[in-house]
Amino acid sequence: MQKEAEIRDPLILGNKSYHDITKDVSRPVEGKANKYWWILFSLSAGLMLWGFACMAYTIGTGIGAWGNNNTVGWAWDITNFVWWIGIGHAGTLISAVLLLFRQKWRMSINRSAEAMTIFGVAQAALFPLIHMGRPWLAYYVFPIPNQFGSLWVNFNSPLLWDVFAISTYFSVSVVFWYIGLIPDFAMIRDRMSAKISPMKKKLYSFLSFGWSGKAKHWQRFELVSLVLAGLATPLVFSVHSIVSMDFATSIIPGWHTTIFPPYFVLGALFSGFAMVETLLIIMRKVVNLEAYITIKHIEYMNVIILLTGSLVGTAYITELFMSWYSGVEFEQYAFINRATGPYSWAYAIMMTCNVLIPQLYWISSIRKSFIATFILSIFINIGMWFERFVIIVTSLHRDYLPSSWTMYSPTFVDIGIFLGTIGFFFTLFLLYARTFPVIAQAELKSIVKSSGSEYKNKK
Amino acid sequence: MSSTTTIYGIFDDEEVLLSSVKEIRSNNIEIKEVYSPFPIHGLDKALGLKETRMGITAFIYGCIGLLFGGILIYYIMILNWPQNIGGKPNTTFYHNMPAFVPILFECTVMFAAHLMSITYLIRCGLYPGAESDSPDERTTDDKFLMEIEVSGDTKTVKDLLGKTGATEINKKDA
Numbered sequence: 001m002q003k004e005a006e007i008r009d010p011l012i013l014g015n016k017s018y019h020d021i022t023k024d025v026s027r028p029v030e031g032k033a034n035k036y037w038w039i040l041f042s043l044s045a046g047l048m049l050w051g052f053a054c055m056a057y058t059i060g061t062g063i064g065a066w067g068n069n070n071t072v073g074w075a076w077d078i079t080n081f082v083w084w085i086g087i088g089h090a091g092t093l094i095s096a097v098l099l100l101f102r103q104k105w106r107m108s109i110n111r112s113a114e115a116m117t118i119f120g121v122a123q124a125a126l127f128p129l130i131h132m133g134r135p136w137l138a139y140y141v142f143p144i145p146n147q148f149g150s151l152w153v154n155f156n157s158p159l160l161w162d163v164f165a166i167s168t169y170f171s172v173s174v175v176f177w178y179i180g181l182i183p184d185f186a187m188i189r190d191r192m193s194a195k196i197s198p199m200k201k202k203l204y205s206f207l208s209f210g211w212s213g214k215a216k217h218w219q220r221f222e223l224v225s226l227v228l229a230g231l232a233t234p235l236v237f238s239v240h241s242i243v244s245m246d247f248a249t250s251i252i253p254g255w256h257t258t259i260f261p262p263y264f265v266l267g268a269l270f271s272g273f274a275m276v277e278t279l280l281i282i283m284r285k286v287v288n289l290e291a292y293i294t295i296k297h298i299e300y301m302n303v304i305i306l307l308t309g310s311l312v313g314t315a316y317i318t319e320l321f322m323s324w325y326s327g328v329e330f331e332q333y334a335f336i337n338r339a340t341g342p343y344s345w346a347y348a349i350m351m352t353c354n355v356l357i358p359q360l361y362w363i364s365s366i367r368k369s370f371i372a373t374f375i376l377s378i379f380i381n382i383g384m385w386f387e388r389f390v391i392i393v394t395s396l397h398r399d400y401l402p403s404s405w406t407m408y409s410p411t412f413v414d415i416g417i418f419l420g421t422i423g424f425f426f427t428l429f430l431l432y433a434r435t436f437p438v439i440a441q442a443e444l445k446s447i448v449k450s451s452g453s454e455y456k457n458k459k
Numbered sequence: 460m461s462s463t464t465t466i467y468g469i470f471d472d473e474e475v476l477l478s479s480v481k482e483i484r485s486n487n488i489e490i491k492e493v494y495s496p497f498p499i500h501g502l503d504k505a506l507g508l509k510e511t512r513m514g515i516t517a518f519i520y521g522c523i524g525l526l527f528g529g530i531l532i533y534y535i536m537i538l539n540w541p542q543n544i545g546g547k548p549n550t551t552f553y554h555n556m557p558a559f560v561p562i563l564f565e566c567t568v569m570f571a572a573h574l575m576s577i578t579y580l581i582r583c584g585l586y587p588g589a590e591s592d593s594p595d596e597r598t599t600d601d602k603f604l605m606e607i608e609v610s611g612d613t614k615t616v617k618d619l620l621g622k623t624g625a626t627e628i629n630k631k632d633a
Contacts, residue, residue, distance in 0.1 A: 156558040262501075
């Protein structure tokens with residue numbers, strides 16, 4: 001049996017037995033959706049459909065439907081892409097890195113965080129696809145033998161590294177998620193009555209791959225999870241490093257910096273944790289998981305946000321220092337323009353939301369408050385979107401040649417597609433919350449005796 | 460004539476089960492299988508299971524992935540159609556190596572993770588649509604089940620199970 005220090009706060013409240021955990025995790029799957037779920041679902045599905053319409057319009061008309069122009073060739077599309085990829089990072093960090101560090105508090109939140117990763121990366125993948133203009137030729141990005149002469153991909157290009165990194169990240173995350181889901185699907189399968197809901201029983205029987213919980217299978221399960229965590233850990237760091245190289249290997253002032261890979265990874269973790277908090281604070285209320293997602297979990301995440309937020313702030317200041325210290329006037333101008341030029345309002349939002357606001361987490365009462373955390377997490381989500389916007393648009397809109405200087409403003413199609421991906425993301429997440437075991441119950445049961453409140457009180 | 464009987468001892472607590480497993484094995488009785496709702500620390504050792512070799516497979520698959528990535532890049536960039544991109548000609552593999560590292564790494568991880576997971580599913584007999592062979596549906600909820608096959612007299616095994624804390628003992632004649 002695992003031991004844990006008595007002074008640590010319990011991770012599971014309310015004297016839960018194994019059977020209580022089973023009941024609590026299967027309740028959302030077995031029950032009917034309430035009114036709030038339907039309201040949220042209709043809203044997200046509506047947004048999603050509007051997004052699809054805007055995507056169809058883009059593909060039918062061309063990229064000219066967007067606000068992009070010759071000078072600002074990359075704008076909201078890649079801003080949204082990087083933002084969504086960043087959101088995806090917390091899931092794998094929670095499930096993989098925290099598994100390697102043996103952090104028990106990950107167990108109540110890893111399933112939903114990973115779901116968020118997968119849905120987030122799926123949204124991200126949409127943007128390069130639409131930006132191609134001819135998405136039916138998307139297979140050009142893969143190194144497959146073809147009939148167009150020797151038309152191969154370029155392995156020296158960070159854009160191709162991105163293709164490999166994101167497809168690996170997405171598929172490995174799905175596999176890692178599913179391996180953990182198998183025993184939990186089996187639990188739901190065994191609770192379903194073949195008489196009352198035969199279709200559901202069949203469905204979960206299909207999804208659970210015939211899992212029965214044999215000793216040898218559990219032994220392999222644990223090792224496979226550990227090795228997958230070990231493989232996913234460098235993967236998390238590589239993905240956003242490679243995304244940052246899309247910028248860092250170019251010769252655009254403000255992009256051409258060696259600090260980009262760690263700076264992007266930290267920013268990704270920072271925004272990812274903010275999104276996990278936004279989602280989980282709502283979800284613990286909607287599907288009654290207050291006993292499992294406690295203020296302790298939120299506080300741990302707030303500490304990570306405080307750390308990564310401060311490091312992101314350090315990176316902003318380092319960038320400013322390096323541009324001055326480089327002595328390159330183009331580089332210096334890029335940063336002066338960011339802070340004081342026509343997009344200074346975006347820069348101010350970014351600085352406020354990412355550097356100043358997270359510092360509030362030094363105050364214990366804010367760190368330990370659901371409402372404050374929820375509000376702050378929204379600010380961080382906004383701030384991190386503006387970070388990418390600032391990096392991309394302000395570096396491009398005033399380039400080496402003043403005659404081509406211009407401004408960028410989004411069209412309704414840009415806005416529609418972005419809102420559409422938010423709708424799509426929440427649609428997927430809401431469907432997930434009603435059909436999947438939202439807590440890794442098998443893992444959680446193994447810590448009831450070391451971290452449950454009943455056992456803590458007995459000692 | 461001795462017929463084999465399968466005895467199922469059901470436990471409510473994993474610690475009781477673990478000590479019972481040790482007790483029963485020390486009496487030279489073979490335990491056929493243990494079903495549990497979650498992994499029990501130390502159960503594999505108590506049952507005398509060998510260490511799993513899944514980690515080794517991951518390493519081998521990773522090496523295959525690295526090799527695959529290397530050959531893929533070598534064929535495309537160096538052999539089949541070498542190009543001069545940005546004044547950096549792709550005439551040799553090792554000169555261009557730094558630019559190939561990200562994809563070599565991704566190929567390694569992709570192969571190791573996917574092929575190990577597939578091996579795991581195959582070795583455990585898990586596939587979409589497979590039927591569970593658990594003797595009791597409660598083993599995915601909160602019960603721990605020990606399965607023992609006995610030929611002939613079942614009383615000793617039943618007594619041992621009862622004595623070591625089984626809350627329910629069932630049997631099935633084969």
